[in-house]
Amino acid sequence: MRGAGGSGAGASGPGPSGAAVTGAAAGLTRLAIVGIHGHGSSHVRHAQELVRRGDALLVAVADPRPAGDGELGAEVRHFASLPELLDAVTVDVVVLCTPIHTHFALTKLAMEAGVDVLLEKPPVTSVADFAALAAVIEATGRRCQVGFQSLGSETIGVVRDRIAAGAIGTVTGVSASGAWLRTRSYWTRAAWAGKRVLNGIEVVDGVVTNPLAHAVATALCLAGAQRADQIASIDLDQYRANDIACDDTSVVRVRTVAGLPITLGLTVCAPQRSEPFITVQGSSGRIVVFYTLDLVQVFQDGSPDPVTTSHGRRPLLDDLLMLRSGASAGLLADFADTEGFTLVLDAVRRASDPVPIPAAYVDWVGDGPDAHPVVQDVGTWIARAGAEHKTFAELGAPWARTTPVPAGTPGTAAVVVPDAPHPVSA
Ligand SMILES: NC(=O)c1ccc[n+]([C@@H]2O[C@H](COP(=O)([O-])OP(=O)(O)OC[C@H]3O[C@@H](n4cnc5c(N)ncnc54)[C@H](O)[C@@H]3O)[C@@H](O)[C@H]2O)c1
Structure with a gap:
């Protein structure tokens, strides 16, 4: 697999598409988007805006479903999956906008190929996966921005x-x-x-x-x-x-x-x-x-x-590109800062x-x-x-359970008590 490894600025190496080669020569970050339908379509539009502004290249997308006619330029290659994409194309940053339960494995795959990731929320589905992905981030030195755009x-x-x-x-x-x-x-x-x-x-x-x-x-x-x-x-x-x-x-x-x-x-x-x-x-x-x-x-x-x-607000992909180019010191929605959220999710x-x-x-x-x-x-x-x-x-909402929820702690399994709702009166 060919991820770009180090910083996108000045990253080089022949890419299968002419645009990727040109972009690498120009030092532009090579983007790929994984999951292009649903919410992913907004990431495609934003990437196309970055391309229009001359701030990045969109080199490839991955989704089992191809893009609609005319939605992507001819220079943007389509793959059915991220592994196929990484095998064929050199990229610097991947935007992952796939179903929640795919996040961990795809992020790990991208990072181990040397690629930074903008990962849609929620980042992972358990505290165990949070810890495991934090270890991947540490080991690979990659960056992971999580798609909480309000941050x-x-x-x-x-x-x-x-x-x-x-x-x-x-x-x-x-x-x-x-x-x-x-x-x-x-x-x-x-x-x-x-x-x-x-x-x-x-x-x-x-x-x-x-x-x-x-x-x-x-x-x-x-x-x-x-x-x-x-x-x-x-x-x-x-x-x-x-x-x-x-x-x-x-x-x-x-x-x-x-x-x-x-x-x-x-x-x-x-x-x-x-x-x-x-x-x-x-x-x-x-x-x-x-x-x-x-x-x-x-x-x-x-x-x-x-x-x-x-x-105003800064789009999170732009923020990741800024960090990569040295224009900022940290990420606005760093994976590490989603630990508390993940505790709630867990x-x-x-x-x-x-x-x-x-x-x-x-x-x-x-x-x-x-x-x-x-x-x-x-x-x-x-x-x-x-x-x-x-x-x-x-x-005392009339449709709520009758037994109050006991105080929970993050470390215990029983954070709620199962109970029947109030009986419904006619
Ligand atoms: N930040 C936000 O405001 C926001 C808004 C909506 C959704 N989301 C998040 O975006 C993610 C996707 O949500 P959605 O509602 O668009 O989902 P969706 O199921 O509607 O779309 C997912 C897309 O990913 C593709 N896909 C599925 N598995 C894939 C794989 N293994 N590799 C490549 N592509 C794959 C599907 O074909 C589809 O195009 C979720 O994590 C969701 O929580 C974020």
Whole structure:
């Protein structure tokens, strides 16, 4: 296999395509994208933009399904798999946008071929795989950026600055509110969608670990809890309205070793999509971050209006290219900084199955593949979970389990108790 080995700047060597040779001579980073449909199409578009700007070359893609007519230039070679691609083409950076359960093996393969990786989230499916991949990164000296694009937002630094300047007093907690909707077609688009395990391989594809994983990662980042040794406990309270194995409506409550609560209320069973947000709660105000919009709102006690500011973001692939060229000192979403997120994911992996929400509390809207469930009053329960740092069960949501979820710890298997939901009254 022929990965490029060292830094892309100035990397050389004959590539099978003329463009790759030209690019190598010009010192441009040679990109490949693995998984080009689904979310991968946005990576293809971004890579094409980098090519237009003269910042990189897109030399190859890998996907068992070829690209559509005219989607890629003739100079971009297509392979059915990453091993075939690495055997045939010299690349410097691979973007991996494949199903969750393929991440570990493909990243390892790329790195052992000398290639840096932008790996889509969630990076891996267990803490054991996290440790194993960290060892691969260490041994190969490669870089791994994880696709939590909200961590590329300038809002992260802005919020930290506001907190340090005392804008909201002492930080007392962090919460996240995520209310999206996903139709039936989302869960049927791929064999792995909504699965906990597929053909004996762990997938862990639920609302906490995939669609609203950015809320988890951003909240942990703003709370200073990106490393495992910063987390004291994780409580989970997980439900599902869809006919899937994973959760689609959950509360995650993390407590840091310093005692700070981080409570996330997440659902993809809302009546409509609203912008998710993180709230940093303070003794004299709060800061709200709309992480998909790069907006920050600072509410100070005694001030009638919040101060709202809009910020930029750096795309994570650009950030990886900057590090490779020496233009930056570190990655914005370094694999190492996803350890705390992976601890949450691992708790989800080990937890009991999510509790089905009784049909009496779920309204189905639309037909066929466009149909989607709406959990009654889910927005209210999510808002209360974050504000009060309580689970749905502790709040007494009518569809929640009756036994409160006990305090969990990252090191123990029993982070939730299986229990029947409340009986449904007529
Ligand atoms: N950062 C984000 O905002 C964001 C958004 C959506 C999805 N994602 C992540 O992107 C990844 C892919 O999600 P998706 O929803 O696009 O999945 P998908 O199943 O819809 O698409 C996956 C693509 O990978 C291809 N593929 C599957 N196995 C492959 C393999 N071994 N080698 C090469 N190609 C392979 C498939 O043919 C398909 O084109 C997941 O990790 C997901 O969590 C991230």
